[in-house]
Amino acid sequence: MSAAQTVSIPIEEQHGAKGMVVASLRGVTKRYDDVYALNNVNLNVHSGELLALLGPNGAGKTTAIKLLLGLAKPTSGTVRVFGGDPLDPATRLRIGAMLQVAKVPETLRVREHIDLFSSYYVNPLPREETLALGGIADIQDRKFGDLSGGQKQRVLFALALCGDPDVIFLDEPTVGLDVEARRILWQEIRKLVARGKTILLTTHYLQEADELADRVVVINKGNVIAEGTPAEIKSKTGGKKIRCITRLDTNVVRGYPGVLDVRQDREAMEIQASDAESVVRELLNHDVHLSGLEVSSAGLEDAFIALTHEDNNLAGARR
């Protein structure tokens, strides 16, 4: 891995011009005892884009963010932000972060938290602008402990952007929020994108990635399993769902070519298929009594489930 560390940094990467890589993981492995949180992961965040890191709980998303923030060191591989070490204080001055935190000091008022964090940066936004961007102007005099869950998330979000950083890391920004609060935060995030900020956000909601991201990287169990625009990710997963009532065994059907995943849903069988036509042909050939056949486009959540299941099955096969 020493070879990776001596890689010279292309000049454009240091400057972060539009479209250039501003933060990266190169061949990064992070091991906690026997568990691989990340396994040889490559990730590039380009200037001006919103990259969503999508994966189920425990996939390694938070670990990736912590590495990029210098809160953890890779077991092997290289982490670069603006071409330098994330631990460099000068790097931190250009970064904002929203982390999952169990408890925030509750007796400080919203504007006091903002005031303090703004003082850490060289060119922070004016307080009114931060409050407006975070949508928290009306609660600025409230103590943090008196806020609702959605309001708390918005304050943490405002702390990430108050320093007017070039790059913002958002770790599961909408986790635990209801639909309404989530939509509000999405709007705030879009405002940042419009201001030209580079954003890396982690989520386990495919819909969130689809709504916000220019590019999506799907990770599962520490491995990158797919990468592309939201549309590419959806098409990669086949996008067809077959539902029918059949006497065939799920394990048999799982072996048909073009089948991604099979599960029994009450009386019916539900099949995720990349090639729906050939799967339907197989089904009809093997079960003349098959009934209630429906073929539909897979939903976003189905696509995500299919992707991660496929990966899990492959991992099982490798063992």
Add this chain to the structure above:
Amino acid sequence: MDTTSATLNIRRSPNQTFVLYLKEMKYEFLKNLRIPRYSASVIILPLMFYVLFGLFMGRQTIGNTSTAAYLIATYGTFGVLGASLFGTAASLASERGLGWIQVKKASPMPPFAYFVAKFFMGIMFSFIVVSLLLVLGVAFGGVRMPLQNMIQLVGTLVAGSVPFCAMGLAIGYFMGPNSAPAVINLIYLPLSFASGLWVPFQFLPKVVKQIALYLPPYHLAQLALRIIGFNGNETNWTHWKVLIGFTLLCLGVARFGFQKDEEKMYG
């Protein structure tokens, strides 16, 4: 982007750094002042003891010193110990255990500012407790001493906050967020008793007297007592040596805890 070469070398101006430290200290103080469980207990408890034992029963003398004056020194030490220990240890343990310190570390805050703010907070609360004790003593306990001695007394006791803030950091690095307050009480109350902060040293059982000589709060109380005219057996230099040595020891332990945390994150 034409601004990149400029932003590559961004750095805080000395003025910005100064303001940053001031704000960190201010908000650390405000944050704790607004927690009644902390601010009320560390301020009111020593004052209440003083009113009960120093003012109601204060017409006697201890040696050639009035009880009311004597107890300003010892309850002052008690107050300083509580303010410093609870302020630093409880908040550090909670912020370490519940993730807030990660948010701070990910931000561009200089780590040193975080510790300076904790010391500042302990010192400020110590100043409040000691000042109020002195006001009570002068107003209701008939305590009379030259202004210079008053300043010296407050200054000594407040300076005595530093070793116990260091002790608080050392404890805070090895306690969970929930166990910290209980553990601090287990240390704080026996330590206060054995150092002669509640019952005057000369009335302590012999065994406890021998233990007291090894306890830092005893030495701070002796420094304060000498200012009000009550002379103990050791020289001031001995007391200062113990307090300085104890401070360094605690800072060493805190540093070890800090590194342990870093390695856990980096492991």
